Amino acid sequence: MTALSSYFTGTASVAADGTTVTGTSTLWLSAGNVKPGDFFQSGHFGVFITDVTDDTHLVVTPWPGSTLSGASYTIWKVARPSIVDMSVAKDVNKIVTAMDTSGFFVFVNINQTTPDPSLGDDGQYAFQPTTGKTWVKSAGVWSYISIYVSTSDYLFGAIYDAKAFGNVRRLIKAFADGISTASATLTNAVFDLVNRKITPSTSTGAASTALSASLNGNSSGSGGTTYRVVIAAAQLAAVSGSYIRVRLIPATSGNNTSISAAFIGKKGGSAPNFDGGQVPLSFSGNPGVTLTVGGSSVTSDWIPFAFSNASDLVLSFEVIGTSDTRTNNAATGITAYFKATSAEVGLTTVTGYSNAANFSLIFDLIEVAPATYGNMTVVTAAQTADASVSQVQAIIEYNPVAAVTLNTDLTAEVTCDGGAHWTAATLSLLGTGQGGNKVASTPSQATTAGTSIQARIKSANGKNVELHGVALKWL
Structure with missing residues (x-):
């Protein structure tokens, strides 16, 4: 009874x-x-x-x-409704049976400051959705714990803190990175510090020359100037490729050529404007480069760019310091635009530039090539736990440039003993983060106990997938 x-x-x-x-x-x-x-x-x-x-x-x-x-x-409690609909009573009974578990929250009303002491069992939790406050019941008394923040939100937020500060962040029982050069050991992968991401290394077939434009003179006093070089489509070779790189030539006398940033893109509207699809060049992962006077040429990294010889091409350079440049004042179909300014190198639309027809400078070769992607391995920097732990949860922010299948084309492993034992952790898609990047998480994965916490992220099957952030939590 x-x-x-x-x-x-x-x-x-x-x-x-x-x-x-x-x-x-x-x-x-x-x-x-x-x-x-x-x-x-x-x-x-x-x-x-x-x-x-x-x-x-x-x-x-x-x-x-x-x-x-x-x-x-x-x-x-002997009050009874005058009429009880049996079908409703049965449905209510099912709901009550489902809720009558030790793991189910006792919900706290908006107008209550603490849970009703008559509700709940020892070990059960209470939750107030309007404030996020949580309590646990022990010895018949509700004890306040904290304001609830989901582990996923906490770790994902930590990734963006790391991006903002530009380095790895150690939190209580957690680690996050944005990405910085101190964050990981890489195999078949490169840091892109301009966009704070790790990308698979690329291998290309034979590069095709899109433009060869020799330089034969020097120009002094080029520092403090932004140059935009517009190449007429008629000068570009009928080649194709999804990647592009540019070779830069130093002056043969005078001063070094110091470039703080460089962009390439298609012309949009009036020269020397871009069409909005311009991309930054990088040099060994860096946005700028110094060309040593009288020294060797420097070639930019391969970067994704849909080359077409149907459009005029624009190269933009921000030259700083006391710089001299290598030039050609008889470059057919090439016009150089210049302005004493900074912070305009990557802008889509600019004004106030002077120009010199049939004039080129700084670069002498543009190449395009098809690209395949290496299967990258990224091992996060080891984090030392305060005591031996055996469970790790990982969250990653990534951009699947090519469609990927989680746990096939992109995998995660965790370790608590410095990599002596790695345990596979199943990735599940959480949703979309900033900039349209995807966010995936593992459960709290059991692994061999230890105090040196790491994650190992791998791409497979030649897929182009960018890693924008990693966060770990251990217990």
């Missing part, structure tokens, strides 16, 4: 023959603990409840006993 349900939290006071019961530390109304028709009892006397005014006041039939003050009491 099921015992009759009751409520008895707090104390009650009522005058002899009175019809108002006043409670102390009671929750009669807001939590739905008491309803009209329930039976109020203290000692050997009892009355029916005719109304529930608020959490601390009841209306009852005249109290037959003597005056009570701060007395213990019991409210027997």
